[in-house]
Amino acid sequence: MIASMLLTAALTASLLPPPGGADDLVPAAIDSVLAQPTDPFFYGQPFAAAGVSWFRDTAAPANARTMIDLPDVDDDGVADFAVGYDDLDASATLHARSGATGARLWSDSPGGGFFRVPGGLARDGDRLAVAVTSAAARVELRHVADGGVIWATDLAREPDGASLAAAYQVRFVEDLDDDDIPDLLVAAGVGVGAAVLLSGADGSEIWRHATGDTVYGVTLTGDCDGDGTPDVAFVGGDVAPVLGLLSGAEGSLLWSQRLTGPGSAVVAGHDLDDDDLGDLVVGTFSQPESCLFAYSLADGAQIWSSDFVITDDVLSIDPLDDVDEDGRTDWLIAGFDNAANAVTATGFVAWRSEVTVNNGGHVLAARPAGDLDGEGTIDVICTSVDHWVYAFDGKFGFLLWAMDLRARGTAVTALPDPAGVGKPGLAVAAKHVIEVFDGGSGLASGPEVFFNEHAGELNVVTEILSFTYPGAHIILFAALGTGELVLPGYDQPFGLDLGSLGVVAEYPGPPAGGQGFQIPPLPRDLVGSTIFVQSLEIYQNGHRLLSDVESFDIVDG
Numbered sequence: 001m002i003a004s005m006l007l008t009a010a011l012t013a014s015l016l017p018p019p020g021g022a023d024d025l026v027p028a029a030i031d032s033v034l035a036q037p038t039d040p041f042f043y044g045q046p047f048a049a050a051g052v053s054w055f056r057d058t059a060a061p062a063n064a065r066t067m068i069d070l071p072d073v074d075d076d077g078v079a080d081f082a083v084g085y086d087d088l089d090a091s092a093t094l095h096a097r098s099g100a101t102g103a104r105l106w107s108d109s110p111g112g113g114f115f116r117v118p119g120g121l122a123r124d125g126d127r128l129a130v131a132v133t134s135a136a137a138r139v140e141l142r143h144v145a146d147g148g149v150i151w152a153t154d155l156a157r158e159p160d161g162a163s164l165a166a167a168y169q170v171r172f173v174e175d176l177d178d179d180d181i182p183d184l185l186v187a188a189g190v191g192v193g194a195a196v197l198l199s200g201a202d203g204s205e206i207w208r209h210a211t212g213d214t215v216y217g218v219t220l221t222g223d224c225d226g227d228g229t230p231d232v233a234f235v236g237g238d239v240a241p242v243l244g245l246l247s248g249a250e251g252s253l254l255w256s257q258r259l260t261g262p263g264s265a266v267v268a269g270h271d272l273d274d275d276d277l278g279d280l281v282v283g284t285f286s287q288p289e290s291c292l293f294a295y296s297l298a299d300g301a302q303i304w305s306s307d308f309v310i311t312d313d314v315l316s317i318d319p320l321d322d323v324d325e326d327g328r329t330d331w332l333i334a335g336f337d338n339a340a341n342a343v344t345a346t347g348f349v350a351w352r353s354e355v356t357v358n359n360g361g362h363v364l365a366a367r368p369a370g371d372l373d374g375e376g377t378i379d380v381i382c383t384s385v386d387h388w389v390y391a392f393d394g395k396f397g398f399l400l401w402a403m404d405l406r407a408r409g410t411a412v413t414a415l416p417d418p419a420g421v422g423k424p425g426l427a428v429a430a431k432h433v434i435e436v437f438d439g440g441s442g443l444a445s446g447p448e449v450f451f452n453e454h455a456g457e458l459n460v461v462t463e464i465l466s467f468t469y470p471g472a473h474i475i476l477f478a479a480l481g482t483g484e485l486v487l488p489g490y491d492q493p494f495g496l497d498l499g500s501l502g503v504v505a506e507y508p509g510p511p512a513g514g515q516g517f518q519i520p521p522l523p524r525d526l527v528g529s530t531i532f533v534q535s536l537e538i539y540q541n542g543h544r545l546l547s548d549v550e551s552f553d554i555v556d557g
Helices: 002-006
Strands: 041-046 052-057 064-070 080-085 094-097 104-108 121-124 127-131 138-143 149-154 167-173 183-188 194-198 205-210 215-220 232-236 242-246 253-258 263-268 280-284 292-295 302-305 314-320 330-335 339-343 349-354 363-368 380-384 388-392 399-404 409-415 425-430 433-438 462-469 472-479 500-507 515-519 530-538 544-546 550-553
Touching (some): 064 121, 080 409, 080 425, 121 167, 127 167, 138 167, 194 215, 194 232, 232 263, 242 263, 263 314, 314 363, 339 363, 339 380, 380 409
Parallel strands (some): 064 409, 462 530
Antiparallel strands (some): 041 515, 064 080, 094 104, 121 127, 127 138, 138 149, 183 194, 183 215, 215 232, 242 253, 263 280, 280 292, 314 330, 330 339, 330 363, 339 349, 363 380, 380 388, 388 399, 462 472, 530 544
16 A cells, blocks of 8 residues: 555557456466567556765764754855764763764763653854763863854753763753753753753753652643643653653652653654643553553643553653644654664554664664655654665655664764755764664665575466566566565565566666666567556565556557
8 A cells, every 4th residue: 555655657568458358368487488579568657766874974972862954064055963972981972063074063072971762952043052971970061163152051960070970861941941942851860869950041941850769851831730831841860760751940849650661752742632731652661561641731631652562671752743644743763672762743653664673673763754655644753773775755754765873872863854865864862873874765775685496387367576676677477376585584475366476677767867668678478467566665674665557459560
């Protein structure tokens, strides 16, 4: 169904009723396929090449934990990006890099490194907020242009110099202290254990809600207590897992809800319980039944859970397009369950696109990435410790392309149209690697295809299968029988009754963005028969798109 919506077919050959019907097919051995050919015909299908890498740097620090797009810092017409690393001993754990060449534009050390929850960087125009795990849980505000520090605040009030204190996440929020400058929310863990609101003007502390336990995530919500100020939700709790709501004006606790596992991420969503308050979507760390929930903003009552679907660490929750077209924003989930997941506002898993389980297969980063395939919806980019970076269609979750990073993928961000062609770019980080891709490239490279070598007899109704991957198409005749098609890493049925297979022809396909290809001449033995054509795009890890079957008649001349 999905493929039929996305793939089109156009035949320029004459489509005539079969003389006497398909039963008039003259049986022919595969060996005769290349003999006495008919005129060629055209089979149309849009497709494009795999993601194109613009540059690759293999001398980066070890593990990037967070990335964010920047404006055009170096004035070359291409958007740039910042990346933060977890190596606490590195002299420059924060880099700004060119989106065009990958070169470092500036680098500095905020005195610590970044945690695996990818919230340590936030940007508001030309200001970059930084939160790191360090001796004192430092939060900084920097100029995007040169990395210069505007102000710096240590959250740990009595650092002992020997232990690390954690600032896990920082978010810009609207002005809560009435000085006309956006403020910053911070989630702090070990050594601090608090949700903190800082002045965007000078970094001074507006309020702090101490939990005595880790806080992993914070977000601004609607006004629950009716004082005219938006409120603040937080999640965390390594010892006592908790979701809490705080007064945005003063940081006092309005309510708290015990969670089944430590809260890892929280976002404000749509009103799900019809009380005119937008409710909360919460991710947790590993639990046996569910790691994703929705709670009422009014009192913390649970609204839904993704039971037995997302059952491992949730690392991030990002807004996605309205996948189910119900008028509400849906959610993109990344975590340790070997997949990128799109979850609707009501908790239904709209699609789940799995990665391999190599090295654990965890998806450490998944981000909305703009419209990569030109279909008009926001698509998804994700990296996995299986060494691959994946681009998925945001509406249906099928694979657009995948590329081998040759290292464990750890972070990713989209760059707003760096090439000026109406499509985003993608900056991806892996262990010791920084790579930037042309996000609008299209379909994936496929695995090598192996066929059984024996030839069969063509039957009354013959099927032609078109396997497409960059640079080539393989056209097959399939005689109904017991033959076997072997695709490495792929063991699902294709939806066709495949029999003994033989390769008819292999030849270059159209360029990226091209439409269709010409099927070579066919044997005259097939004149008068009904032919069925089906297109299968093969991707790494067994992903596929299978088009509708197109049927037509083979005519002579």
